[in-house]
Amino acid sequence: MAEVKSPILSLRQIKKSYGPLQILHGIDLDIHEGEVVALLGENGAGKSTVSNIICGTIRPSSGSMTWRGAEYAPANPREAIDSGLGLIHQELRLLPHLTIAENVFVGRWPKSRGQIDRKAMERKAQEQLERLGLDLPANRKVEGLSTANQQLVEIAKALTLNARLLILDEPTAALGDAETELLFKQIDRLRADGVGIIYISHRLEEIRRIADRIVVMRDGAKVQEFDKGDVPVRTIVESMVGRELGRMFPHFPPVGDDVTFEVKDLTSALDAFHDVSFKVHKGEVFGIAGLVGAGRTELVRAITGADPISAGSIYLDGKDVTPRSPGQSIRNGIVLVPEDRKLQGLVLEHSISENIGYANMKAVAPKKWVSKKAIDSFAAANIHRFGVKGQGHQNADEMSGGNQQKVVLAKWLATDPKVVVLDEPTRGIDVGARSSIYDIIVELSAKGICVIVVSSDLEEVLGVSNRILVMAEGRQAGILDRANANDVSVMELATS
Known part of the structure; x- marks a missing residue:
């Protein structure tokens, strides 16, 4: 019988309230090494709250977490990063007047003899840009980059963390098919290296390509879990919204010649x-x-x-x-x-x-x-x-x-x-x-x-x-x- 490995991250009965308003209702979640878990739900389902609790941005009201077998309760994002967890935010958080390389390594500059090693910083950033197929010099400023290219810079930034668990919050929202496929190749490499990944997306078709498991949230609660990623989109959507789904695209009226x-x-x-x-x-x-x-x-x-x-x-x-x-x-x-x-x-x-x-x-x-x-x-x-x-x-x-x-x-x-x-x-x-x-x-x-x-x-x-x-x-x-x-x-x- 195959040995069942312990999860690297476990959440048990995680709750979050703001005054009388309860946002999360006792979330249980396990993430194992080398697996991609899709965390899905409508806007307001609680996905981002869970992510922010894991990454130390928000403190839970109650419940417990373990990371690699030890008690885990990060007081801030720096503690989470130092522990080996990284988050690629849905919203871009780049500093436009700094270069791509400076954004990738902000707050954790490569140093040599007590000073910032700019050549090493730009070389390492350039390597990540090339892995993502981004044909831009690492020493150019972020200001003026398209939204899609800024998203790729955010991803390059996360890839340099050498994290053992990554949370990707809508990483392909601004990407086209070619850029998305390059990202998926990087995810496949990370999975092969034993990195655990929580993947949040509203592009449900891509879940079948990338996910090993699917966890569905609704109204702050975990409502369903699928033990595979290859689940029909309609089935996923119906579990997200709690009802059977009609047609996705409406019928459009005919157009005249004017x-x-x-x-x-x-x-x-x-x-x-x-x-x-x-x-x-x-x-x-x-x-x-x-x-x-x-x-x-x-x-x-x-x-x-x-x-x-x-x-x-x-x-x-x-x-x-x-x-x-x-x-x-x-x-x-x-x-x-x-x-x-x-x-x-x-x-x-x-x-x-x-x-x-x-x-x-x-x-x-x-x-x-x-x-x-x-x-x-x-x-x-x-x-x-x-x-x-x-x-x-x-x-x-x-x-x-x-x-x-x-x-x-x-x-x-x-x-x-x-x-x-x-x-x-x-x-x-x-x-x-x-x-x-x-x-x-x-x-x-x-x-x-x-x-x-x-x-x-x-x-x-x-x-x-x-x-x-x-x-x-x-x-x-x-x-x-x-x-x-x-x-x-x-x-x-x-x-x-």
């Missing part, structure tokens, strides 16, 4: 893309796909005035509306829901009402006099309209990722736009919130609003789009009709 929005021969002043042209019909959902670095985000930022262009024009209802600034684009009825809702979409320390009001000052203060009552009333109507789970007085940073995204949507859709650009609209969002956002897209389409969707999730862009523009290395590789678009045809163009 062209509302046109991009003609557009070229980036930042050399991110060249000569892009397409038309979007009234009520059409137009997808943009491609690998990370293909120029997708840069394209939609240029369309909405956030990035400069060197050539080309943009037309709305036949009128030239080529923007010189985001404000000009907004005034023309073209709005962008950006890929990073925390840094670019919200003022986190301000209330939901204030965030919605900031984008709608004409409606809430037509006579230039700002009234808190008017803002609260306007916001309350839109909180209800878009199904935001929260009160207007709550700060945005107190909400789950799904509800934060709904607030960003609410503030821009309340402006009654003609074109809505959604960059990674469901990044890091659970299946329930995704469904709500897809329903909002259908509603916009039915009203004749043009919707442009950028997504690294190929299944998503295929599921919601009437047509798909595929980008490859900053150029337009092709446009596919819904009938001809599938994962193979999109990837063939994306890698052409």
Whole structure:
């Protein structure tokens, strides 16, 4: 009979309360050497709270933990790191004015003769970047890197810890298929080296590729455990939401022949893309796909005035509306829901009402006099309209990722736009919130609003789009009709 090895990490009856509100309800969890355990659940299920307790960011209200057979109760993240546990956060925590190498080794600088050994630091950081397929010099600053590349730097940072247990919280949320596969190869190597991994993701298809076991949480409790990773997605989702699942993607209304929005021969002043042209019909959902670095985000930022262009024009209802600034684009009825809702979409320390009001000052203060009552009333109507789970007085940073995204949507859709650009609209969002956002897209389409969707999730862009523009290395590789678009045809163009 094979010997059953003891787990390297054990949690027993871990509870967490904030006053009368209980967040975790007696969590039991074991992680063994060389296994990947997927920790799944909707936003607010308690996954991040469990992770933060393991990594010393949060202290549990009760319960116990053991690490490699000894009692374990880290008082802070440094104690956890020194014990051999590392966490790759969902939210980026890089210092933009430091170099990649400095970010990778911040707080634990390689030293020689009492001084920082910069050459050794840059060499070791460069090795990790190359392992992840990131073609960037370790001595360049983080400032200006795309969200996907920043995520890879975060991963490189964790890989240098030589940790015996890693918690990966949404590590592929900003990555495309090629970058995700490189990460999975690193995970396979770590697993072979005996490293235990807790893997948190809302991309459920990848769980079948990477996980050895699956633990499902709901409302702060562990509700189910699967002893294998190859479990049908529908089964996983139904255990997450506690009910049978209907269809993931809604039915979209047919699109007419009227062209509302046109991009003609557009070229980036930042050399991110060249000569892009397409038309979007009234009520059409137009997808943009491609690998990370293909120029997708840069394209939609240029369309909405956030990035400069060197050539080309943009037309709305036949009128030239080529923007010189985001404000000009907004005034023309073209709005962008950006890929990073925390840094670019919200003022986190301000209330939901204030965030919605900031984008709608004409409606809430037509006579230039700002009234808190008017803002609260306007916001309350839109909180209800878009199904935001929260009160207007709550700060945005107190909400789950799904509800934060709904607030960003609410503030821009309340402006009654003609074109809505959604960059990674469901990044890091659970299946329930995704469904709500897809329903909002259908509603916009039915009203004749043009919707442009950028997504690294190929299944998503295929599921919601009437047509798909595929980008490859900053150029337009092709446009596919819904009938001809599938994962193979999109990837063939994306890698052409």
